[in-house]
Amino acid sequence: MSYLIPSYSLKIEDENLEELRRDLWNNDPVPADLMAEGVTYDIDLAYRGSYTRKFRKRSYRIEFINPKVFSGGREIHLNAEYRDPSLIRNKLSFDFFHDLGVLSPQSQHINLSRNGSHKGVYLQLESVDEFFLKKRGLPRGPIFYAVNNNANFSLLRDEKVKDSLLSGYQRAFGIQSDNDFLQEFINKINTIPLSDFPDEISRYINIDSFLRWLAGAVCSMNNDGFTHNYALYRNSGTGLFEIIPWDYDGTWGRKISGGIMQYNYIPIDGKKSNHLCYLLMRVPEFRILYRNILEEILETKFTVDYMENKIVDLHDALRPHILLDPYKRNTIDLFDSEPDFICQFIRDRNNYLKNQLLNF
Template identity: 35%
Template sequence: MGLPVYRIAVPAQEYQQLTSNIWSEQLVKGSIQMDGKQIPIRIRYRGGHTRGYPKKSFEIRTSSRTYHFNAEYDDPSLLRNALSFRFFESIRVPAPATRHCVLYLNGELLGVYLRIEGVKSFFFRQRKIPVRSIFYAINDHAGFTINSNSSSTSTSANLLSGYSLIRGKDVDKTRLRIFIQQLNTKSRLELFRFLQSRIDTDNYLRWLCGAVLTGNFDGFDQNYTWYEKTKTKKYGILPWDYEGTWGRNCYGAKVDASLVRIQGYNKLTGKMLAFRHFREQYKKLLRQHLMNAFTEKRIMPIVHRLHHDIREEVDQDPYMKWPLDVFAGEPERIRTYVAERREYLTERLHQL
């Protein structure tokens, strides 16, 4: 069975508005034929520098859902995001559902895309996680740091410059700003209790395992979703934009399995791992995943299935960036990464 085919239709005037400024955040009206239904939508381009690529990604909103249709242009496998999110789910970290598809826009074949579930209110309702606020970490200023060279006024204003509020109110911005300030200023004696009271530490350490194991160098200071639970008032985290993983960076270049250190990065991670209690918990989780979830036996059947499902359509993709022999070799590239990454991390567990 081939991939599902989705057809987007955008009227001429709306299409002109969409294409006249690829950097615009303005949504235009259209429709999509998806899952056997013709659905009214609003659509825009999404991404940063990738908007300049010949194969562009889209954000599509229906009356109740948001989807991201990722071109996966820089990933020669077209499956690293899908693989990463499945892996996070396997280690009990909520992650977006994905589905590869063939996409058309106004009758033009755009090629193979990855439909990614938007992480908004519906995402959390579906998983029975009541949340009061949702933030996207949209750039590399989302590392929970305070710039000591800035004035107090500008520092307060810049603390959230790496975040976009998706759900919530101004008070939720204030709550996050205060959290970052307290994270950076509390004494060691106060900090341990603060972390336990304000962070879902099990969730955070599982997410840290996922980011470290998959080797997402760009996933610590950006490319994550940060949310506050309604009942516990604790913050949680989940992954986003994981194409730069499994042995390649976000531009598709090969990277060494040692690129991301075992301790991970960002201020919050450093603050947590400064305590033996959290280091031991992280070490235990990491060891478990190295023995079970993060093994060739567990990973490669998923890789081969995803790769098999898209290979015929990839051959017909008019905007495929990579030679087909590179695409064909990607399962082996990922297998090699898993083997080398397991060895690298196993040898460094003693550093925790």
């Protein structure tokens, strides 16, 4: 089935647009209207992201007020993908994680206009919240976003004791008392003797899901995703935390700046700055499980044979719209070279990881 790129129209009063622009770092929304799929929605609109707010093409967070639900959710994110010359790395990553059996947001490219002015191609991202759980038939449970590099599962950051075990996290769904679950989890990571670690930690986190996430992050090589850019969901049915990827534009061989990241930059076992990854890889049974998961992925899903059609289909569907994007049309030659670039990265990264497995 062909990949369709729908068009959304944003209408915002001049005074509200001026208020939005006045302070790029203000997270307070302004009212606006969004026309999508033949329906006009009253929305609250705000900028999203950190360093990306300085770019000419900015990203947005949208909350639906009336009607309250859009595409099965209350909130969406529209990412400009400004530094990704392919505009597909985020979507490619989330679809890849889904294929690995890891919870991940749905995504869809769209065309956006604002007050009649065409703003180009955006990536619509599903918000990770209670609606995310409902769509998947999952039990309600608290969700925490890792909002900065303090979310490293450690008591320390840069060899200094953190002010709080919850430093680096922001609760996106749940109640105040749910913070206790996350605090206990992080405390246990840092206090369980290594001899007891396999049995004890398995009471707090879905090990298989976490190791599949680790394999996905290692394959796609998200340097920014080990202590940041993920969410934690505690499944109230199992009592176990699961990890959900978020913001994967700096992947598949490119940095978040858009520059080239060499295929051997991220080690096979992830980054030791993620203390949970470090400890899991010190446990022989978890290391073997991770090895088996990674071996299977390298043979079946992280291959050019498996990924090339997905890459080319996304590229071909986007190309006519990139030619009309005022921020991207002048770099169409770079856009056209990206499928080959990503496929070559997969070849190189796959070979590198297979060689590393020989002594893992």
